[in-house]
Amino acid sequence: MNKRKHADLSVDFLGFKCENPFMLSSSPVAANYEMCSKFLEAGGGGVVFKTIGTYIPDECSPRFDHVRKEGQPFLGFKNMEQISDHPYEENMHFLRQLKKDYPTKCLIVSIMGSNEEDWTKLAKDVTEAGADIIECNFSCPQMTQENMGSDVGANIELIEKFTKATLAGTDVPIMLKMTPNIELMEVPATAAIKAGGHAIAAINTIKAITHIDLDQMTALPVVNGKSSVSGYSGAAAKPIALRFIANMKQDPFLKDIPISGIGGIETWEDCAEFISLGCTNLQFTTSVMQYGFRVVEDMISGLSIWMEEKGYKSIDDFCGKALNNIVPAEDLERDFKVYPKIDYDKCVGCGRCYISCFDGAHQAITWDAENRKVEIDEDKCVGCQLCLHVCPVADCITPGKVVFKPEDQFGLGSEAKYVEGGPNKRDIIVGQYDE
Amino acid sequence: MSENAKKDYLCEAVPPFTIATAMEEASRCLLCLDAPCSQDCPAGTNPGDFIRAIRFRNFKGAAEIIRTNNVLGGICARVCPYEVLCEEACSRTGIDKPIQIGRLQRFATDYEKASGFEPLEKVEATKEKVAMIGSGPASLTCGAELAQKGYAVTIFEEKAIPGGVLSYGVVPARLPQYIVDEEIELVKSLGVDIVCNTKIGKDKSIEDLKNDGYKAFFIGAGIQAPKMLNIPGTDLDGVTNAVEYLGSAKPSNGKIEPGSKVVVIGGGDVAMDCATTSRQIGSEKTMILYRRTREEAPAHKIEMSYVEELGVHMHYGFTPEEIVGKDGKVVAIKGKGFRDDSMIQLECDKVIFAIGQQPDDSVKSIADIKFSPKNTIVADEEEDCKTDVPYIFAGGDIVNGGKTVVQAVAVGKTAAESIEAYLSKEAK
Ligand SMILES: Cc1cc2nc3c(=O)[nH]c(=O)nc-3n(C[C@H](O)[C@H](O)[C@H](O)COP(=O)(O)OP(=O)(O)OC[C@H]3O[C@@H](n4cnc5c(N)ncnc54)[C@H](O)[C@@H]3O)c2cc1C
Ligand SMILES: Cc1cc2nc3c(=O)[nH]c(=O)nc-3n(C[C@H](O)[C@H](O)[C@H](O)COP(=O)(O)O)c2cc1C
Ligand code: SF4
Ligand code: SF4
Ligand code: SF4
Numbered sequence: 051m052n053k054r055k056h057a058d059l060s061v062d063f064l065g066f067k068c069e070n071p072f073m074l075s076s077s078p079v080a081a082n083y084e085m086c087s088k089f090l091e092a093g094g095g096g097v098v099f100k101t102i103g104t105y106i107p108d109e110c111s112p113r114f115d116h117v118r119k120e121g122q123p124f125l126g127f128k129n130m131e132q133i134s135d136h137p138y139e140e141n142m143h144f145l146r147q148l149k150k151d152y153p154t155k156c157l158i159v160s161i162m163g164s165n166e167e168d169w170t171k172l173a174k175d176v177t178e179a180g181a182d183i184i185e186c187n188f189s190c191p192q193m194t195q196e197n198m199g200s201d202v203g204a205n206i207e208l209i210e211k212f213t214k215a216t217l218a219g220t221d222v223p224i225m226l227k228m229t230p231n232i233e234l235m236e237v238p239a240t241a242a243i244k245a246g247g248h249a250i251a252a253i254n255t256i257k258a259i260t261h262i263d264l265d266q267m268t269a270l271p272v273v274n275g276k277s278s279v280s281g282y283s284g285a286a287a288k289p290i291a292l293r294f295i296a297n298m299k300q301d302p303f304l305k306d307i308p309i310s311g312i313g314g315i316e317t318w319e320d321c322a323e324f325i326s327l328g329c330t331n332l333q334f335t336t337s338v339m340q341y342g343f344r345v346v347e348d349m350i351s352g353l354s355i356w357m358e359e360k361g362y363k364s365i366d367d368f369c370g371k372a373l374n375n376i377v378p379a380e381d382l383e384r385d386f387k388v389y390p391k392i393d394y395d396k397c398v399g400c401g402r403c404y405i406s407c408f409d410g411a412h413q414a415i416t417w418d419a420e421n422r423k424v425e426i427d428e429d430k431c432v433g434c435q436l437c438l439h440v441c442p443v444a445d446c447i448t449p450g451k452v453v454f455k456p457e458d459q460f461g462l463g464s465e466a467k468y469v470e471g472g473p474n475k476r477d478i479i480v481g482q483y484d485e
Numbered sequence: 486m487s488e489n490a491k492k493d494y495l496c497e498a499v500p501p502f503t504i505a506t507a508m509e510e511a512s513r514c515l516l517c518l519d520a521p522c523s524q525d526c527p528a529g530t531n532p533g534d535f536i537r538a539i540r541f542r543n544f545k546g547a548a549e550i551i552r553t554n555n556v557l558g559g560i561c562a563r564v565c566p567y568e569v570l571c572e573e574a575c576s577r578t579g580i581d582k583p584i585q586i587g588r589l590q591r592f593a594t595d596y597e598k599a600s601g602f603e604p605l606e607k608v609e610a611t612k613e614k615v616a617m618i619g620s621g622p623a624s625l626t627c628g629a630e631l632a633q634k635g636y637a638v639t640i641f642e643e644k645a646i647p648g649g650v651l652s653y654g655v656v657p658a659r660l661p662q663y664i665v666d667e668e669i670e671l672v673k674s675l676g677v678d679i680v681c682n683t684k685i686g687k688d689k690s691i692e693d694l695k696n697d698g699y700k701a702f703f704i705g706a707g708i709q710a711p712k713m714l715n716i717p718g719t720d721l722d723g724v725t726n727a728v729e730y731l732g733s734a735k736p737s738n739g740k741i742e743p744g745s746k747v748v749v750i751g752g753g754d755v756a757m758d759c760a761t762t763s764r765q766i767g768s769e770k771t772m773i774l775y776r777r778t779r780e781e782a783p784a785h786k787i788e789m790s791y792v793e794e795l796g797v798h799m800h801y802g803f804t805p806e807e808i809v810g811k812d813g814k815v816v817a818i819k820g821k822g823f824r825d826d827s828m829i830q831l832e833c834d835k836v837i838f839a840i841g842q843q844p845d846d847s848v849k850s851i852a853d854i855k856f857s858p859k860n861t862i863v864a865d866e867e868e869d870c871k872t873d874v875p876y877i878f879a880g881g882d883i884v885n886g887g888k889t890v891v892q893a894v895a896v897g898k899t900a901a902e903s904i905e906a907y908l909s910k911e912a913k
Contacts (some may be wrong), residue, residue, distance in 0.1 A: 051553040053635050054606040122512070317541040341516060345541065352543035359545075359602070444503035 051130060056354035059095075063331045063366040064223035064249055064308055066182050068156045070095040071365065072321070072346050075312050075333030076160035076185060076227070079343075081134060083144040088149065089343040096156025097148070098251075098310075098333055100134045101187045102141050103162045107194070109133035109296050115260045115270040117286065126286030127336045129259040130271070130278060133162055142179045149180025160227065162187040164198050166215035167485035173219030185310075186216055186247075188238070189254030192280040200254065203229035206241045207284050213245035216467035225310060228294070230287075231257045235294045236301045249308040250298060251333065253291045255281025284336035288314030292327060297355075299328035316345060318352025328370035387433030388450050390426060391450025396443050399423065403437035403447060411436045428453075494739040494765035497563075500656040503594040504544075511539040514584045517576050522586055525574035526896040528626075530555040532571050532586045547599035549604040551590060555620055556605075556629040556675075557668050557894055559594035560651060562587050563573045573813050588842075598667065610637040610676050611794045613700040613908050617641065618685045618851060621649025621882030622890045623705035625672050626897025627904070632676040634905050640677060643684035646736065649707050650882075651773040651890065653732030656758045658765075662735060663743055686850035692878070700911070701904050703870070704852065704862060704879040705897070708887055710845035713838055714750075718808025723815030727755045727839035731762060739766040744835025747771045748818050750805055752782035756791050764795040771797045772831055775840035776823040803829050808815075808836055842887060852877055861886050870900035878904055 059070035074080040074089050074097045081100040089097060107380045110130055117126040134141055149157050158170070159181040163169035173184055184289075185207040188209060193199030202208045209226070216224050228235050230253040257279050261270040269277035291313025298304045313323030316337035324332055337345045362368045399422030407415040414430035415437060417423075426437075438447040502510065522535025531554050532810065539545035550588035551558035567573075567587040575583035597604065614634045617624035620642035628638040646652050651665045673679060683689055691702060711726030713719055724742070733741050743766040745883040749759045752775035763771045773792070775782055778801050782789065803820035810816060815836055820829045854872040855863040864872050882888065882895030 051557065051630070052608055053549055053553055060819060264593075288766045317543065319542055329640065344537070348538050348541040348543040348546055351538070351546035352541065355543075355545045355549070355602070444505040 053452075054358075056351075057357035058364055059350065059354055059357075061330050063156065063182050063310070064225070066096075066156045068095040068331070069154065070350060071325070071330060071332045071351050073098055073156065073158065073310075073331060073333045074338060074343075075335045076101050076158075077188065077335040077339075078131065079335050079338040080115055080199060082117060082136065083147050085343075086144070086148055089338075090148075090152050090155050092343045092346050094155070094343070094346050096158060096182075098138075098158040098160055098185055099141075099145060099181075101160040101162050101190065102138070103133040103198075104138070104164070104168045104172065104174065105134050106137065109135060110269040110273045113378050116284075117260050118357055124284055124340050126258075126260065126282050127193065127284040128258055128270070128280060128282050129255065130273075130280040132190065132193055133187070136146075138175075142175060145176060145179035145181065154258065156182050156183050158183040158225070160185040160187050161192075162190065162198060163212065163215070163218070164195055167213060169212045169215035172217035173216045173224075175219075176222040177222055179203070180221055181220075183222055183249075184220055184224045186212060186226050187254070188212070188242075189227050190281070191229065191231060191257045192278065200229035200231050200257070201425060203227075203238055203254070204232050206238060209241045210245040213242050213247045217246045217485075223248040223366070225251050225308075227254055227312075229254050230290055230294055230313075234297070236298055236304060239298055239307070240301070240303055242313065243304065243307055247329075249310060250304070251310040251312060251331075252294050252298070253287065253313045255283045256287055256290060258282035283313065284340075285314045286318065287336075288320060288323075292323065294328045295324065295329060296373065299370060299373050300376070316341075318349045318356065319347050321353050322356060322368075325365055325369050325378075326372035328363065328373060330369060386454045387431075388435070388449045388453055389428060389431055389433055389451045389453065390435055390438050390447045392426065393446050393448070394423075396446040397424070398443055398446075402440050402442060402443060406436050406440045427482040493658075494734075494762065495657050497661055499563075499588065501589055501595055504596075507539060507589060507592040510585055510589055511536050511738075511885070513577060513581075514540060515576050516540065521574035521576055522571040522584070526560065526571050526891070527889075528555045528891050528898065530561065530571075530590065530891075532590065536584065536589055539589060539593060544593060544596045545600065545602045545604070547593035548602060548743075549826055550707065552597070552604040552671075555891075555894055556672060557890070558590060559598075559664055560622070560660060560668050561891050561894060562590035562594060563664065564651075564655050564753050564889075566889060568785075570891065579813060586607060599776075605633070605671075605675060607675050608633050608635050610635060612636045613912075614639070614698050615703070615904060615908075616685075616694050616699040618702065618704045619643075619706040619881075619883075620647035620669075620679055620681075620703050621647060621707045621881060621893060622651060623707075623893035623897045623900070624649075624703060625669065625677075626894045627674050627703045627705065627878075627880070627900045628677040629672045630896075630898055630901030631904060636905075636908070639675045640679045641683045641685050641689070641694075642679060642681045643683055643687075647679050647681060649705075653735055654728060654755075655735075655737060655890075656731060656762055657739075657790050658761070678793045686847065686852075691852050700876065702852070702877045703897075703900050703904065704872075704877065704883060705881045705884040705893070706844075706848055708842045708861075711838055712841045714805055714840070716805055716807055718810055718815070719838075720820075721808055721815045722808040722813050723834050724808060724836045725838070727751070727759050727837060728842060730759055730837050731755075734762050734766060741766065743768045744833075744837075745769040746831075746833040747835045747837065747838055748831055748833045749773045749837045751775060751785055751841075752763055752777065753839065753841070753843075754784045754788055756839035757784045757788040759839045760792045760797045761788075761795060763835075763837070764797060767769070768835075771795075771799055772833070773799050774803050774805060774818065774820055774831070775799070775801055778802065794864055800828065800829060800831070842882075844883060845871045848883065854879075859886065866896045866899060868899070869903040870896060871903060875907065878907075 076098040113130040115128040159176040161172040186201040190199035310331035311329030312333040315334040441447040518563040523533035535547040537549040570585040617640040807879040870878040870880040881893040
């Protein structure tokens with residue numbers, strides 16, 4: 051059968067024409083030839099090879115933990131790994147082989163040194179081995195040595211020094227991978243670009259403690275009775291990544307600097323979100339650790355079908371399109387409220403909206419215990435829509451009537467133009483019982 | 486399937502998933518390596534992949550996976566005996582219970598419709614003309630596959646509405662007619678022509694079609710003739726059969742004379758469908774007469790319980806002996822013990838034979854090819870659907886003696902491959 055043709059996903063990243071923006075991020079998922087090759091065969095546009103350093107780290111065991119909520123596993127993932135544990139020469143061999151066998155795929159190589167000589171040597175060697183782009187890892191939060199990892203990402207002086215040292219060893223574009231363990235990423239990113247870097251990769255993992263083992267009284271994972279603060283990734287990281295990226299893309303100095311988006315990417319919708327904030331390259335690890343390289347198949351299919359239907363001919367057509375609509379809180383229009391609307395045909399009478407509105411909002415829902423019927427009291431309702439978020443039935447509570455507040459204190463009427471659309475807009479109700 | 490059954494004739498028994506409930510179900514899926522569910526779908530619909538697509542919110546991609554593998558995916562989602570196919574193979578059973586694969590498949594194809602997504606691209610017909618005889622699932626699939634390969638396909642159907650058993654056999658509670666109509670429209674939109682009211686072997690012959698330029702033929706004539714018992718009284722007014730009863734109820738939305746006291750003969754799913762239908766469209770009392778025990782009845786037990794819930798009286802262990810008439814009309818049926826000497830007499834005004842179908846002699850007039858003693862066409866439908874005449878292919882119920890819709894879909898795919906191979910060789 052003939053699938054309909056879908057939109058082209060190819061995109062230019064730092065001068066490299068990638069067939070699509072989907073790449074493994076630097077981590078154990080891209081640690082050797084076989085893994086990278088399997089991912090590229092599954093359709094990936096390229097890989098960011100696991101961070102190569104000048105020494106082999108000594109890893110702990112166990113080294114992972116994950117966070118669940120109710121039944122869902124892997125909301126967030128914690129790891130205590132460091133950089134590549136393959137011998138240097140073996141890594142160079144993997145890189146040469148990858149470039150030879152997959153010349154059209156984008157080979158990005160992550161490196162990390164502890165001093166300027168290291169950075170220059172690493173850059174030189176991986177360039178010779180075939181790297182199309184170098185990613186400087188300024189951001190691993192669990193390095194055991196000084197002046198490495200996220201220590202660098204939070205230190206302007208080191209960023210400048212190591213960026214320059216890297217440039218001294220290579221003629222390929224370089225991208226700086228940032229740590230989220232700071233307040234403003236614009237600052238180190240600007241320093242890195244001013245020092246000669248070409249692009250930003252964000253984010254690396256977030257310093258975290260996922261759980262405490264209440265018997266052993268230490269964090270998870272427990273390494274012989276002890277544990278450490280270390281990097282958190284996966285779905286929980288996405289909102290944090292998106293905000294750093296939006297901030298950088300809205301920064302007057304950084305706005306045209308290419309960004310590779312990382313953090314919790316699992317579905318094509320995640321990809322579309324990062325692109326809408328201006329990313330032209332996308333990397334992921336945790337989703338692959340949970341599900342395997344095949345996640346890329348649905349990214350390719352889902353994104354290209356969606357773009358086709360939206361009429362986007364290329365990634366550039368919607369890249370950064372959401373940026374203008376993300377404004378400072380003080381610029382939001384505040385002169386109307388949107389009441390929730392309850393669809394009583396769908397309501398199952400659970401009363402969750404009542405509970406949340408009473409205990410967590412404005413006591414604006416009434417409860418008829420006899421009939422298990424909820425009703426919104428428009429005099430009290432502030433339109434926060436907490437009820438809509440907690441209702442367990444799809445599309446039962448939706449954004450309803452828009453009401454403009456009375457004239458403001460200066461006696462001015464509203465000039466707001468309300469744009470239709472609510473949080474459930476992408477979800478079309480399907481299925482029917484009968485005709 | 487009747488877990489949540491409703492008692493209304495036209496009401497689809499199993500409610501659809503919403504996005505939220507589909508996501509919940511897809512999240513239960515283990516996303517297995519070499520997914521066993523995919524391996525056990527006869528038509529290769531690939532549930533392992535489409536459930537994964539749903540899990541990653543690629544709903545349209547899921548529909549695309551289904552349609553590219555099984556053009557009648559929305560129909561199969563409703564009528565397949567998945568509990569003995571994909572769901573039986575499901576690894577999740579090792580934890581609790583299988584993934585509801587059929588319902589997820591239905592979700593994806595419903596989503597496709599609700600969003601107006603069209604996964605398949607029509608291919609210009611530049612190759613030879615090919616005719617399908619019969620418009621059941623075997624021919625619809627074979628026709629769609631061939632049209633997608635660039636052949637000019639026409640389906641000839643003797644009845645006034647296309648679809649075969651889908652349109653006149655499967656009860657609306659399992660398969661509403663609008664779903665059948667929509668999927669037939671989909672097949673047509675791929676370039677397949679459907680000509681109804683044309684019986685091949687009577688209104689037109691294969692020779693005529695050859696003169697019209699058809700280069701290859703697929704016979705998917707199904708089996709329509711009811712099996713009857715050779716007992717006195719079968720010619721009485723009020724005696725009918727499953728195909729006739731269900732087949733007149735469905736197109737008229739249940740507006741037929743249900744019978745007030747109905748006896749259904751048989752113990753298979755079709756017998757249960759007849760009993761359910763008669764109750765839903767207004768019989769006063771419905772009884773089932775089956776010669777073996779409840780345990781031995783081939784019908785799904787869940788269907789039998791549903792029939793029992795509807796108040797149908799089950800009489801096990803009796804074989805019909807005589808239908809008693811008065812003024813040419815049925816008034817009772819007599820039965821005797823199948824394994825003992827018991828006797829039974831049930832008052833009734835309608836008797837429905839639901840003991841299976843068989844090909845009638847008229848199939849032999851379709852083409853001069855080899856038939857088995859049971860009047861089925863001799864062909865290897867698992868392999869290539871070839872008959873003993875090189876340009877004639879056959880599959881589905883008319884070859885296998887009566888299996889399932891998904892088997893007919895599988896065969897339609899095999900036949901299309903085989904016809905393509907034949908025509909490409911001829912063209913050289
Ligand atoms: C009452 C009933 C309920 C069933 N329920 C289910 C179910 O729930 N799930 C399931 O999987 N299976 C079910 N089955 C079985 C399933 O329907 C069949 O296996 C399947 O339809 C076979 O498809 P087919 O294409 O071979 O033939 P059919 O569906 O029988 O279609 C054959 C078509 O060919 C036409 N035809 C015959 N001769 C000629 C001719 N000479 N010229 C032109 N046209 C001709 C016929 O009119 C008919 O429309 C059921 C069967 C019956 C009878
Ligand atoms: C086990 C593990 C090891 C990682 N190793 C590296 C590394 O060597 N170099 C690096 O730049 N980032 C490393 N990361 C961070 C990821 O590349 C990525 O930035 C982060 O996990 C967020 O993306 P995700 O949510 O898709 O996993 C690692 C992450 C994990 C989970
Ligand atoms: S919108 Fe907020 S205030 Fe209004 S009913 Fe819902 S939870 Fe209560
Ligand atoms: S939460 Fe939703 S389903 Fe429950 S009572 Fe409120 S509106 Fe009804
Ligand atoms: S066998 Fe069951 S659990 Fe495994 S992929 Fe198929 S549906 Fe999912």
